[in-house]
Amino acid sequence: MTMDPADVATAVDELAGFLRADGADLVVREANPKTARVHLALVLDDVNCADCVLPPDELRETIADALQGRISSEFELVLDDPRRAS
Amino acid sequence: MSANTIWVRRPTAVPAGEVSAPTFRLDRPLAGLIIGLRTDRAWRSWQLISKIWDDYLRRDGAETIAVETGAQVGQPASSDRKHIEEFAGQVDAAIVGLGTCGSCTTFTIKDAVTVEKHEKPVVAIVCEEFTVHAHNVARHVGHADMNVLVLPYPLEARPTQELEQIALDYYPKVLQLLGATA
Amino acid sequence: MLASERVEVPADPREFYERAIEERWSDGVPQLPATDDAVEALLAASPYPADHVVCVLPPVNGVATTELVAVNAALAGVEPAAFPVVLAALEAMSEPEWNAFGLTTTTSSVFPMLLVNGPCRDELAIDYRASCMGGAAGRGSMTIGRAVSLCLRNIGGQRAGETTKSVFGQPARFGFCIGEWEERSPWPSLAQRRGFTADDDVVTVHGGKGTFPMADIHNDDAHDLLYLIAKSIAYPLANMFLGNVGNGEVVVAFNPMWAERFGAAFPNVDDLTEFLRDNAWQSIELWPDANAEMLRNRDRVDSHGRVHLVERPDQIVPMVCGGLGSLHAIGLPSFGESTMQSKPVVRRT
Numbered sequence A: 001m002t003m004d005p006a007d008v009a010t011a012v013d014e015l016a017g018f019l020r021a022d023g024a025d026l027v028v029r030e031a032n033p034k035t036a037r038v039h040l041a042l043v044l045d046d047v048n049c050a051d052c053v054l055p056p057d058e059l060r061e062t063i064a065d066a067l068q069g070r071i072s073s074e075f076e077l078v079l080d081d082p083r084r085a086s
Numbered sequence B: 001m002s003a004n005t006i007w008v009r010r011p012t013a014v015p016a017g018e019v020s021a022p023t024f025r026l027d028r029p030l031a032g033l034i035i036g037l038r039t040d041r042a043w044r045s046w047q048l049i050s051k052i053w054d055d056y057l058r059r060d061g062a063e064t065i066a067v068e069t070g071a072q073v074g075q076p077a078s079s080d081r082k083h084i085e086e087f088a089g090q091v092d093a094a095i096v097g098l099g100t101c102g103s104c105t106t107f108t109i110k111d112a113v114t115v116e117k118h119e120k121p122v123v124a125i126v127c128e129e130f131t132v133h134a135h136n137v138a139r140h141v142g143h144a145d146m147n148v149l150v151l152p153y154p155l156e157a158r159p160t161q162e163l164e165q166i167a168l169d170y171y172p173k174v175l176q177l178l179g180a181t182a
Numbered sequence C: 001m002l003a004s005e006r007v008e009v010p011a012d013p014r015e016f017y018e019r020a021i022e023e024r025w026s027d028g029v030p031q032l033p034a035t036d037d038a039v040e041a042l043l044a045a046s047p048y049p050a051d052h053v054v055c056v057l058p059p060v061n062g063v064a065t066t067e068l069v070a071v072n073a074a075l076a077g078v079e080p081a082a083f084p085v086v087l088a089a090l091e092a093m094s095e096p097e098w099n100a101f102g103l104t105t106t107t108s109s110v111f112p113m114l115l116v117n118g119p120c121r122d123e124l125a126i127d128y129r130a131s132c133m134g135g136a137a138g139r140g141s142m143t144i145g146r147a148v149s150l151c152l153r154n155i156g157g158q159r160a161g162e163t164t165k166s167v168f169g170q171p172a173r174f175g176f177c178i179g180e181w182e183e184r185s186p187w188p189s190l191a192q193r194r195g196f197t198a199d200d201d202v203v204t205v206h207g208g209k210g211t212f213p214m215a216d217i218h219n220d221d222a223h224d225l226l227y228l229i230a231k232s233i234a235y236p237l238a239n240m241f242l243g244n245v246g247n248g249e250v251v252v253a254f255n256p257m258w259a260e261r262f263g264a265a266f267p268n269v270d271d272l273t274e275f276l277r278d279n280a281w282q283s284i285e286l287w288p289d290a291n292a293e294m295l296r297n298r299d300r301v302d303s304h305g306r307v308h309l310v311e312r313p314d315q316i317v318p319m320v321c322g323g324l325g326s327l328h329a330i331g332l333p334s335f336g337e338s339t340m341q342s343k344p345v346v347r348r349t
Helices: A005-020 A054-070 B046-057 B073-092 B102-115 B128-140 B160-178 C012-023 C036-044 C066-077 C081-092 C139-154 C222-233 C257-266 C267-279 C289-297
Strands: A025-032 A039-041 A077-078 B004-008 B032-041 B063-069 B094-100 B121-125 B148-150 C007-008 C052-056 C062-065 C111-117 C177-179 C202-207 C211-213 C250-254 C282-285 C307-308 C316-320 C328-332 C341-344
Touching: A005 A039, A005 A054, A005 B046, A005 C211, A025 C012, A025 C202, A039 A054, A054 A077, A054 C036, B004 C036, B004 C066, B032 B046, B032 B073, B046 B063, B046 B102, B046 B160, B046 C289, B063 B073, B073 B102, B073 C007, B073 C307, B094 C052, B102 B121, B102 C250, B121 B160, B128 B148, B148 B160, B148 C062, B148 C267, B160 C316, C036 C066, C036 C081, C052 C081, C062 C066, C066 C081, C066 C139, C081 C139, C081 C202, C111 C341, C211 C222, C211 C257, C222 C250, C222 C267, C222 C328, C250 C257, C267 C316
Parallel strands: A039 A077, B032 B063, B032 B094, B094 B121, B121 B148, C111 C177, C250 C316
Antiparallel strands: A025 A039, B004 C007, C052 C062, C111 C202, C202 C341, C211 C328, C250 C328, C282 C307
C-alpha cells in the first residue's frame, strides 16, 4: 500500500498548527507515492521567536513520528530546515 | 464427476516421441581413418586424457583432428558450433567430451549428435555422475541409442598419474564403442 | 475448446494438494486447480491462440502452447492481466543466447530471474520496494515467477536429480519476479537502456545463481562504496571466472538511497558500469595453483596479473529497487554462459 498524499497533508496541517503559534510554518513541497518521498519545508520568515521552534533534530523526529502514524508504508522524509547549513 | 471431485487440465507436456536416430560403427581398423577429438577448455583432466588417446590413435595408424570448444553463448559459441559442424564433416569417427557437469554434459551430447547426424560413429565421454543425465539429453534430442563411455567421477582433480592410467584403461573401450576392429 | 487432457481430481483443497504431489505437478506448495474457467480466463487475456507454440522448453523439449502455459499459470494463481508477462518471460528464455539448454541442466544453482519494467509493476503488484526479493508478497511477483517455474517443471520436465543436475537449487526456483523502482533511479531504467521506452512493459530474464548480499554501515562515499561492490561481485568462486570473460552479466541491485548517491557521482550510468568493470578483479595470486593454471590457460590474466570478472562494462547491469533503509546492495551473479534477454509484454488488443 503506497502513501496517500491526503494523509500527508492532514499530518502536516496538524503539525503546522503548532508551529504557526510561533510564527513558523510547515509546507508540503512534494508527497509523491511513486517515489515514496515526502518533501517538507520549514518556513521561518515570520517567526517571532526562532528559539521557540523545536531544534532541528527534534523537529524532524516529531514530524517523522506524526507521518508514520498516518502512513503505513515506507517513505523517505526530506525536510528543508533553514537553520541547517546547506 | 462426483460431488467431491472437479475437472482440471493436466499441466504436463506430452513426452517427446521415442524414435531414436541410428548410430554408426566403423567395422574396420583405424589405419588410414581420420578420428576427431573434441575437447573443452574447461577441463584439464579431459585435455590430458584426450591428448593420450590422440597419441594412441596415431600410433594405431589413424590421422587425428582436434577441436576445442569453450563457450555456450555469444560469438565464441557460434564459432564453436560452426567448428563442430565442420569437424563432423571432416572425420570418419569422433570422440566427444567431456560431460562432467550438468551443462557441459548437455553440450557434449549436443556436439556428439552433430557428428551422428553426419552418419559418423561417435562416442560421447561422460563421467559417472552424469550418465543418466547424458542418456536423458540424448533421448530428448532423438538420439537415445548414442554411444556413451562412462569415466570415473570425480575426475578433474585427480593427479596426472591416475589420469594417465584411466586413459590407458579406457582406450580399448572407446575403440570398441566406435566399432574399430583389429 | 481446450485441448489439454482433462483429469478428475478431488475438490477438497487439501486432497487436491496431495493429488498434485502424487501426479508430480507440484513444486511442494499448494496450487489452485486449473479448471476450464481459470484456464479460459487466462487465455482470454493472451494475444495468442490456445494452440500457439510459445516455445519449446528443455530439458525434455516439451512444447509449451499458450494453453499449456495457461494451465500452469492457473496452478500458480496468476491473474489474467499478468498472464502476458508469463508469456513474455518464456519467450525471452527461449532465445538461443539465453541458453535454456545449458541453464536447465547444469549443476549450478542458476534459475530465470525476471526483472520487470513499466507501468504494469503497480497494476500487477510486482514488488520493487522494500523486501522485493522475498517477503513483500505482491501477487504479481509471487505468481508470475512461480508460473514460469511450473512451466519449466511440468512442460520442460525439469526435475531435481533426474533431468537437472543442480546441486543445491536455490530459493528462486520457486519463482523470482521483481520490478525496478524506476522512479527512484537516477538513470534510465533497465528496459530503457535495452532499447525500450518508459511506457513499455518489459520483462528481462537473467540467468541468476542467487541473491548475493552486500552491506556497509561505515562509508557514505560513492566511489568507495562502488569500489567495494566491484570487489564483492568479483568473488573468487564466481561462475564468471570459470568461462569466457565476454559472456554473462552480473545484475547489481542498488537501494534507492545508495542509487541517489551513486547517481550524483556518476550521472551517466555508462561511467558507473565502467568504474565497476575496472574494479571488479582479483589478483591471480588469490587462486591456488590448480585454479591459477586454468585461468592462465584461458587467457584470463592481464599484464598486471589481474583477473577481471567481465570484459565489458555492459556486463555489469545496475538496477534500483529495495527499501529505504539504505545500507545494502544485492548482486545477482550470473551463470556465465548466458545472455539476459528482454521481451515486451504483449497484451490482447
